[in-house]
Structures are given as structure tokens and as C-alpha cells.
Amino acid sequence: MCSRLARPRMFRSSSWSRPLLLPALTPTGLKNWYSLAKTEAEEMALEYGKKNGLHVVTFCPGLVVGPLLQHVAVNTSSKVLLYIIKGGPDTLSNKFWPLVDVRDLADAMLLAYEKSESSGRYICSLDQMDIKDLVSLMKSMFPNYNYTDKMVDVDYKVYTTSDKLKNLGWQPRKLEETLADSVEYFEKAGLLQDADGKPCRLPYFYRVNAEE
Template sequence: MPKFCFVELIEPAVKGTLNVLKACLEAKVKRVIVVSSGAAVGLNPRWPKGQIMDETCWSDKEYCRTTNNWYCLSKTEAESEALEFAKRTGLDVVTVCPNLIWGPLLQSNVNSSSLVLIKRLKGNKLSSVVRVSACDDKENFSAACLVAVGTGVFQFLYAYLNSNKQSLLSVYTEGYESLENRLRMIVDVRDVAEALLLAYEKAEAEGRYICTAHLIRERDLFDKLKSLYPNYNYPKNFTEGREDVTMSSEKLQRLGWSFRPLEETLIDSIESYKKAGILD
């Protein structure tokens, strides 16, 4: 495993989670809700093809390593360690696994999930990417990538370590003509907050909960965005690619969870980006 992957992603995820759980155990906290990710569920090539993933499915750690998917590995390691800690100590731990989280921002800076939507509206022209070019030191470049693009850090590092920063930046700053018509699993940040409250307050809550609301193809997502905001720079065509996995929040809904319409999430997200000066 590359050292920077362990230092930047996996070690903080696992140690940070366990440190909090140990403190909760010492403080006799009754229940701990750990926010994991759909990334800890969906990367499993052994899962039966076409079968909807539920809470029994875990991302395959070895597959994460062989495919260099360190983000998924960090989430899987942290969540599995949290549940193992619960078994060993008796601490009541419940985990919630959201997918792509959109919704209005509370802060002026942009997180990696919001960037997924913003770059689709801007045609991939991201000022936060350009700022990375100021980093000359490899270690600092790695840290800057994590801040700027979240899970996109590895594409940046690959090009950087191959002395190809300029061409990499052009990939991210030029607009795109086409996009893979992949499946997106989206949930509103406010609905995630409601899920966390339910998992904390409901006595019957236990184990893992997948938290996803809307399953939509990129083409259909852009059709919806264009009907709401027609003046942004959208891709002109779509390509068919890999077969995507799907997940179900049925277990969470049985707990009493519901979610708002996708259109509300999109409008509230975009209006908050505009208010923060992120979008024109």
C-alpha cells in the first residue's frame, strides 16, 4: 500500500473512529452513531449480478487494494472496526451509510460531494483545481489534492508523479462534450440528518443502515437540471459504460425514514452555491 494512502486516508479513518468510540465507552455513552458511506457497501465484485445491495454487503477490502480504491478501503476499514469494537466492548454502535450527499451548504467552502454537482454545472471548470498547481512539493501537493477534490486525489497524484501536471490540469479545466451515463445514488444532507436522529432515538435501531434516496442516470439527471437551470454548460452526449450497482434503504425506511423530492434537493443545492458565490 502506498504510504501516502495509509497516512492521508486509512490511518485517520480507523484510528479517529476508534479513538472516539473509546472515549464514548469511558464516558458511558448509551449509543454511538457512526457515519460511514455507501463506499463501504458497493465495491464487491462477488455480489450476485443484478441483485440489489443491502446491509449484508460489504466492499471487498482486497479488491479495494488491488484496484487502488483507497477511499472505499478507508471507509470499509473504519466501519468494520467500529462494529467489531462494539462486539468486543458491548458499546451500542449503529452505522449509517449515505451515498452521494447533496443539499444546501452551511459553509462557504465546497466539499467533494458538492463538487460532483458543481462541476456538472460549470462544465468541469473548477477554480479549486487550478489552485493545486501552486504546490511544488509532492507531500504538499497530496494534501492540497485531498482538500480540493476529495476522492479525485489519485488521478492528480498519478499525473504529478509522472511529471505531467500541466496535461492533468487541462483535463479538469476544459469543458466536456460527453459523459458516461452512469447511475447516481443521491441523498439530501437534511435527510441524512434525519436518518442519524432516527438511528440514535429509535430503540430498535441496530447494525448498519444504507441511506440513499434517489437512483437516477446521468442523462436523466441532466434533463432535470436543464429544465430547472437551462443556462449552464451541460454535456452534449452520453456514453454507455459499466453496469452499476444499486442499493436499497428499505431497512432505514422501516425505521420510519423518508426523504424529500430530488427536485427540492437540486434547487436548494444550487441556490446555496449561488448565494455562497460558488456559482454565477
């Protein structure tokens, strides 16, 4: 997670977060210790590898979606996609979201393990689109859901590139396949029904209007 204050046009594998700024970079105004911890852990892992002669490779995935293995708890990134489909009272930032299929992420990790030329850091995500375009795409594929209409435009839309990973041989699925398989899983698991009568909520970390 890079600082939005720097506003680069493109994030590459060589792009790093600015640790001093990370705690302040949430739409809710909460301290973002989660992203700071991930950045520092990655730095420590790479440094440890250098000092001890280990071949360390790290991955920076986008928002991980796709069919789930577990049937009891839904992970946070899948809750974001569920909220986009079902809608609710919370507001999303209309920024570019680097999505990645969980199966493609697993393939990427296996690929890096098998390829002796793999090295350093890899961004792992599909081509991005903003939330409005994602909603439009999903409406064309699955027109019978409510979808969120609470979005606020931002002025720091940036891209990520997975070219380094693709040059290693990574071939991700099309976004449409990932979305179709995700919705199919949600339907079979009953996650698109409001059985308890409560509105769907966006995970707190992603809310723009998180006063509650």
C-alpha cells in the same frame, strides 16, 4: 463502496465491499485507499461494539448534496454536482448515483439515535438515476446552465436500497427539492460564476480521463 466486479443488481445494508479489490476500483486507475479505509474502519467499529457491549450503528450514505453550512470551502460531493451543472473538460461515468440530501442524512442519524430498535448498518440514499437522466431533470428545472455532456456509459449500473432505514421511519425529501435548494445555495454563494476564467473541473477521484 462495493466491488463493481461482482456486479450485483441491488446493494442492501448487508452488502459489503470486497477489501482486496477496492484499491483497484477507480476510473482513474489510482489506488482507492479512501474507500478501503472506510470499509475497514466500519468493520472495526461494529466489531468493537460487539466485544464491548456497545450499541453501534453505521451509515453508508450516497453522494451527499444540498445547501452547505460553510462558505469558504466546497466539499467534494458538492463539487460533483457543481461540475454536472457547469460542465467542463472531464468525463463522468454514466452510472446510477445514489444521492442524499445532507439534511436527510442528519435526520437519519438522529432517528437511529432515538430509536432503540435501530441496529447494524443503514444505506442512506434517495432513489437513483444515472447522470444523463439527472442532467435531463436539472435542465427542465434550470435550463440556463451549460451542464456536462462528457459521459461514458458503463455496464455495471446497480441500485442501492434504503428500505431498512425507511422501515425505521426515515422520510427523505424529494430529489427535486434537494436539487432546487442546492442550486439556490450555489447561486447565492457565487459558485456558478467563473470569476477566475478557469474551467470547472471534476474532483480527481471521479474523473474517467484523469491523465492530467
